[in-house]
Amino acid sequence: MRCFLLALGAAVTAAAVGGLTSASAADLPEAMPAKAPMMMAPAYDWSGFYIGGHVGGVWDHRTVTTNNIATGVAVPLGTGTGNLGSVTGGAQAGFNFVLAPGWVAGLEADVSGAGLDGTTIVTATRFGTDQHHNELDLYGTVRGRVGYAVNNVLLYGTGGFAWADEKITRTQVTGVFANAVAPVSETATQIGVGWAAGAGVEWGFAPNWSARAEYLHLDLGTQSFTFPLAMQRNDAKVNLDVVRAGVNYKFGGW
Numbered sequence: 001m002r003c004f005l006l007a008l009g010a011a012v013t014a015a016a017v018g019g020l021t022s023a024s025a026a027d028l029p030e031a032m033p034a035k036a037p038m039m040m041a042p043a044y045d046w047s048g049f050y051i052g053g054h055v056g057g058v059w060d061h062r063t064v065t066t067n068n069i070a071t072g073v074a075v076p077l078g079t080g081t082g083n084l085g086s087v088t089g090g091a092q093a094g095f096n097f098v099l100a101p102g103w104v105a106g107l108e109a110d111v112s113g114a115g116l117d118g119t120t121i122v123t124a125t126r127f128g129t130d131q132h133h134n135e136l137d138l139y140g141t142v143r144g145r146v147g148y149a150v151n152n153v154l155l156y157g158t159g160g161f162a163w164a165d166e167k168i169t170r171t172q173v174t175g176v177f178a179n180a181v182a183p184v185s186e187t188a189t190q191i192g193v194g195w196a197a198g199a200g201v202e203w204g205f206a207p208n209w210s211a212r213a214e215y216l217h218l219d220l221g222t223q224s225f226t227f228p229l230a231m232q233r234n235d236a237k238v239n240l241d242v243v244r245a246g247v248n249y250k251f252g253g254w
Helices: 002-027
Strands: 048-068 075-100 103-125 128-150 153-177 185-206 209-227 232-250
Touching: 048 103, 048 128, 075 128, 075 232, 103 153, 103 232, 128 185, 128 209, 128 232, 153 209, 153 232, 185 232
Parallel strands: none
Antiparallel strands: 048 075, 048 232, 075 103, 103 128, 128 153, 153 185, 185 209, 209 232
């Protein structure tokens, strides 16, 4: 009997321990499935060669001094100022490379057309009346660019060389001045050269496409235009202000 009771007690104890173990395992929460790693969007690649086009507005601010050069010494005859505006459009090409994370540098050249023409000086003297008509229909720049990019948005400054195709036509409207007899006209042309500086923002809206808006100031210095018949010289100091928008296509990183 004693042996039977001992065996029965051992069996009851084993059953109780087994039940508690099963219950504890059942109460454990199920394991959470592992989350997939988050995929980060790749940084926009600003490096590479690009071409594009632009359109906007250009304003011509100039001061023109007319000099009598008949004696070999320039004698100022009169000074006039002009402020003209025109639609402008053209093309640009360049390349960018990444200097350091966020920093972008590059070189760009552009050429633009414009319709800037107007009469700067009309002079009436005892010799008659003459007028001076100025035109600027083509200009361009070669500039460096340095900017800071926040992924696909680039803020940049730019500066470099500027040029413009300038022309002035002097017309003897009435009377005679030196050997210029009305209604004779004389035309002189010059390639004005100087510097350009500005700033802009560019937005990469697709892997190979970007849009931009920028402002440029061009200082073309003072150019001289000589009219042999009238024995006159015009000294024209010209500045341009340009506001334009453009689109570029990039051929790929490098």
